[in-house]
Structure formats: C-alpha cells, structure tokens
Amino acid sequence: MEKVPGEMEIERRERSEELSEAERKAVQATWARLYANCEDVGVAILVRFFVNFPSAKQHFSQFKHMEEPLEMERSPQLRKHACRVMGALNTVVENLHDPEKVSSVLSLVGKAHALKHKVEPVYFKILSGVILEVIAEEFANDFPPETQRAWAKLRGLIYSHVTAAYKEVGWVQQVPNATTPPATLPSSGP
Numbered sequence: 001m002e003k004v005p006g007e008m009e010i011e012r013r014e015r016s017e018e019l020s021e022a023e024r025k026a027v028q029a030t031w032a033r034l035y036a037n038c039e040d041v042g043v044a045i046l047v048r049f050f051v052n053f054p055s056a057k058q059h060f061s062q063f064k065h066m067e068e069p070l071e072m073e074r075s076p077q078l079r080k081h082a083c084r085v086m087g088a089l090n091t092v093v094e095n096l097h098d099p100e101k102v103s104s105v106l107s108l109v110g111k112a113h114a115l116k117h118k119v120e121p122v123y124f125k126i127l128s129g130v131i132l133e134v135i136a137e138e139f140a141n142d143f144p145p146e147t148q149r150a151w152a153k154l155r156g157l158i159y160s161h162v163t164a165a166y167k168e169v170g171w172v173q174q175v176p177n178a179t180t181p182p183a184t185l186p187s188s189g190p
Helices: 007-012 022-034 038-052 054-059 067-073 076-094 100-115 122-138 146-167
Strands: none
Touching: 022 038, 022 076, 022 100, 022 122, 022 146, 038 054, 038 067, 038 076, 038 122, 054 122, 067 076, 076 100, 100 146, 122 146
C-alpha cells in the first residue's frame, strides 16, 4: 500500500558517513558481481520498483502505462533507463575513494531529477531499498551483515547527496497527484 510522504519524510536527512576502506571494498566487490550483468540486473531492479511502487511510473511517459512485468522487461526505453541508472551507480561505486567525485555525480543526478524530471527525492530512497533487496536475494548466501551495513551506509550517503542537490536548487515538494510509498530496507541481521 502506498502513502503520500509528508514534508517530514522529504526533509528528514539521512546520516551521511564516509565508508571505511573495508566497507568500500565490500560494496565494490558485491557491485562488481552485479554489474557483470548490468542490463539484466538493472531491468530487474526497475521492474520490481515499478511493480511495487507504481506511482513512480508517472515520471516516464514511454512506459508509465505498462502494467505487466514482462511488458516492462521487454521495453527498450526501460532497458535504456536501467542502463543509465546502473551506469550512474557504477560511477559512484567505482569512485567511493573520491568523495568529491561521488558528490559531483550525485549532485548532477539530483539536480536533473529535481529541475527537469520533477521527481520527488523520496524515490531515490525507495529505489535504493529495491536495489538492496535485489542484492540480498542475488547473494543470499554471500551477503554478510557487515556488507549489508556497508550498503545501507552507501544508501544513506546517496540519499544525503541527492537531497542536498534538491535543496540547493530550491526544491519545493510537488503536490502529489499519486501516492508514494515508504522506503523499505532489507534486514541487516542481528
């Protein structure tokens, strides 16, 4: 069930901490295995995102009316966007050693989504939660709690940088014409 985020949800800041060397290596190792199947993994992530959070499709004229997962999987436009999402994430993950590069990339992504696409920033948190779900499923037997925590930390870092970019451009929460859901995050273990 989706809900409309209040201003508190949009304004709430995630903790943004730098990742330790061990955390960077854990994220990069997991990511390298995922990125080896970039397009298929990206499509799986976006299809799950749109199936579970259909209000997100309103921002995509080419596939906002698609309901069936198989139809979405076959959409050239969705596949192209999946590759762009995965490419941006790859740039972030490959440059975790360079906080300025990470900040720059996420600032560009945030500003484009705020100004050009008018996407609520909460969708970044939701999408990153879906990414973590896919990683947890893909590596169910090889996704230890410390790696899960590193990815959760990266999720907070991404959301923090993106929301900072939204604030920088003077983002004002859009009047919702659809509902958006709360974000989910896989359990990070005991």
